[in-house]
Each structure stands twice: as C-alpha cells, then as structure tokens.
C-alpha cells in the first residue's frame with residue numbers, strides 16, 4: 001500500500017535511537033521508493049543549530065549505520081533534503097512556534113510525532129502539542145520504550161497521553177514485534193495446519209525463549225542504571241514473544257483481534273508468590289571475562305558505572321500460563337548482556353514418544369523440538385528422529401533446517417523499517433495497547449518489589465558465559481536444560 005504524503009516529527013531527533021535506527025530505517029525505505037516525494041522528516045532537539053549543521057551530524061553519525069552495500073550517494077542526498085531541524089524545549093509550549101511553522105496542514109498530510117525521548121517528557125510533549133493546536137484528530141503519536149518504570153508510572157503515562165490522543169492514535173513500539181521472524185511465527189502457527197493441533201499442553205513439554213547479547217551496556221549506562229534487564233528486555237520484548245507463542249488464534253490480524261489475544265495471555269500468567277519469587281527468578285550481573293576472545297570489564301567497572309551497582313544485566317524466569325491450553329507447561333525466559341553468544345530464539349520442545357516399538361528404549365529418543373530463530377539470522381529448525389541408513393533399525397536425531405534468507409533471497413527489512421511503515425500507514429497490529437502494557441507491568445512488578453525488599457546483590461557471572469549457575473538450576477530442577485547447555 002503506497003504511503004500518503006507525511007510530516008514525521010522525531011522528538012529526540014539527534015539522539016542515539018534516531019541516529020542508529022530511525023534515520024537509517026527511513027533512508028532504507030526511501031531507497032526502496034516508499035517515501036512520497038514531498039514527505040518531510042522534522043528532527044526536534046534542544047540544541048540551537050541550523051538544518052545544515054544537523055545534516056552534518058547525520059552525515060557523520062546516522063550514515064555510518066547504513067549497510068555499505070545498500071548505500072547510494074544520490075538517494076542519500078535526496079533523503080537528506082527531506083530533513084529539517086527544529087530547536088525547541090520540549091517541556092515548554094512557548095518554544096514550539098518553529099515546529100508549528102515547519103508542519104503542513106494535517107488534513108492533507110499524515111502527521112506523526114515520534115517521541116524518542118525519556119518517558120518523563122511524554123506527558124508534557126503531548127500536552128504542549130495539544131496547547132499549540134498541533135495534535136489533531138488525524139495525528140499519530142509513537143511512544144518509544146521504556147514505557148514507564150513500573151505499573152504506576154506506566155499507568156500515569158497512559159493516562160496523560162490519553163488526555164490528548166485516542167487509543168487508536170497511539171503507537172507503543174516494541175521493536176521485537178517488527179522482526180521478520182516474529183511475523184513468521186504468526187505465519188507458521190496460523191498459516192499451517194500442522195502445528196496448531198499439537199500446540200498445547202498435551203504435546204508440548206516446555207518452551208524456552210532466549211535473547212542473549214554479547215554486547216555490554218556500552219555508553220548507555222545512564223539509562224541502564226535506571227532500568228536493568230527486567231525492565232529493559234523482559235517486561236517488553238520477552239513477554240511479547242511469549243504472547244505470540246502462546247496466544248489463541250486471533251479472529252484476524254486486525255489490531256484489536258491480535259491485541260485481545262495477547263492481553264489474555266498476559267492476564268493468565270500465574271502471579272508470583274513469595275515462594276516462586278525466590279525459586280523461579282534468577283538475577284545476575286556480569287563480571288569481567290572474555291567475549292569472542294576479547295577481554296571485557298565487569299559491569300561495575302564500565303565507564304561511568306557505579307562500582308557498587310546492583311543493577312541486573314541478566315534475568316531468567318520460569319513462567320506459567322493458567323489456561324486450558326497451557327496449564328502445567330513451563331515457559332523459561334532469559335536474557336542477558338555479555339553472554340556466550342549473540343542470539344534470540346524460541347525453542348518449543350514436544351513430549352517424548354509414549355512407547356518405543358523399536359529395540360531402542362523410549363529414553364533414547366530425543367523429543368521433537370522446534371527452534372524458531374530470530375537472530376542472528378532468521379530461520380526454523382525442526383528436530384526429528386530418523387532411521388540411520390543400512391542394516392538394522394537404529395534411529396537418531398536429525399534436523400530439518402529452513403533459512404529464510406536462503407529461501408526467499410528477498411531483501412530483509414529491519415524491524416524499525418517495518419514499524420515506521422506501519423505507523424505511516426496507520427496499521428496498529430504490531431503495537432501494544434495500553435491494557436497490554438499495564439498487564440505486562442502488573443506481572444513483573446512483584447519481582448521488582450521483591451528485589452528491593454530482599455536487597456541482595458545480583459548473582460555474578462563471567463562475561464562470555466550463559467549467566468549465573470542458578471539459571472541452569474532453575475531449569476535443571478525440572479529435569480531440563482537450556483538448549484545451548486544441553
């Protein structure tokens with residue numbers, strides 16, 4: 001679907017996310033021919049500088065995040081000509097006149113405000129846009145994470161933003177939902193008849209969801225110290241993946257049909273108790289170590305780190321979903337920085353065969369397992385048992401592999417490219433609704449409170465490993481292993 005002409009306003013336009021992700025994503029869609037000729041990108045920042053000076057920064061910074069193979073100077077020059085820079089104080093409506101001047105009539109062009117700012121500014125930006133008459137019925141607003149620090153602050157954001165924008169105008173981004181593999185999971189589950197009958201407690205033994213990163217906190221210490229792995233990754237990305245794996249078939253892919261089903265999953269997550277908080281949650285922090293053969297410092301020794309910081313860089317939990325479909329099936333979720341590998345995957349393990357008709361014992365049959373890989377490349381792996389060739393009847397595990405890049409050979413889209421296109425098209429399916437956001441916070445909140453009360457340090461783990469030993473025990477207690485440790 002072609003895009004209509006638009007004015008896209010990036011608050012935090014000179015910030016890290018804009019430079020690393022948003023501007024490169026917009027460039028990529030311009031290169032693909034998706035952006036209307038007169039579409040404008042208005043970058044808003046606090047510093048006084050001209051558009052020409054801002055474009056110099058874009059040239060130095062954002063350009064370096066574009067894949068060289070897809071770079072074309074001619075497209076880049078045309079793209080940069082769309083950019084305008086506007087300096088204002090986001091918290092002061094009296095400084096918004098240059099933005100009013102830069103915008104065109106919102107009844108003839110799509111107007112989007114993308115708030116890539118700290119969430120503490122969301123409310124005042126929305127109120128100021130309203131006060132300046134810039135938030136009209138057709139305007140859309142995009143909210144970047146973190147969407148609050150806990151349930152109360154998330155509710156506060158929802159409530160303040162809703163005073164200016166209707167729910168149908170609000171796009172809460174979780175960039176994991178824009179990843180190709182996540183969409184493919186929808187295709188796998190609801191475009192094939194094969195898996196759905198087995199996708200339940202009768203046939204699935206457990207599900208593991210891992211997002212492991214090799215990178216440390218880098219230059220994001222200021223933000224990360226207020227966040228930690230639970231808020232940064234678990235409350236949003238991991239729970240969104242869990243929703244897509246566990247939800248019932250939605251009636252369609254319309255926004256509310258999908259979001260209603262995701263909400264039901266979040267609301268059916270078994271709440272933590274004192275006992276399960278102690279047993280089913282592991283919190284870790286990286287120490288010095290080696291990642292890919294390179295020596296890296298401990299979290300507490302990173303630049304500008306608090307040497308006594310108790311912020312977690314790793315979290316693993318065992319979650320349960322109290323529904324007919326999933327009762328008794330453990331969902332193990334984990335994420336961490338400075339881990340042994342850079343990967344994101346969902347592992348669905350099926351039950352063992354009930355009885356062996358072969359000479360081999362039942363326990364020698366590896367249960368079937370479906371691995372949905374999101375990163376570094378997207379693909380699927382299905383583990384089956386097959387007969388080894390030759391005389392006799394010996395079965396052994398084999399793998400069916402599907403590499404999407406190989407199969408489709410089509411250019412891949414970054415998550416932000418897809419999500420920005422969806423915002424510009426007014427397609428809300430891949431964005432979180434306010435009640436989803438609050439339900440996710442509601443589930444993680446007891447963990448935050450428990451850690452505060454308990455006051456213990458996170459468990460140490462060496463950089464370049466799979467996290468604290470307690471993470472292996474968490475799953476080991478149930479007689480299982482993380483896939484990478486098996």
Ligand code: BG6
Pocket residue numbers: 213232344375
């Ligand atoms: C972000 C987190 O939301 O996701 C980062 O704030 C994290 O800490 C990043 O590194 C991971 O995203 P991806 O797409 O690189 O896996």
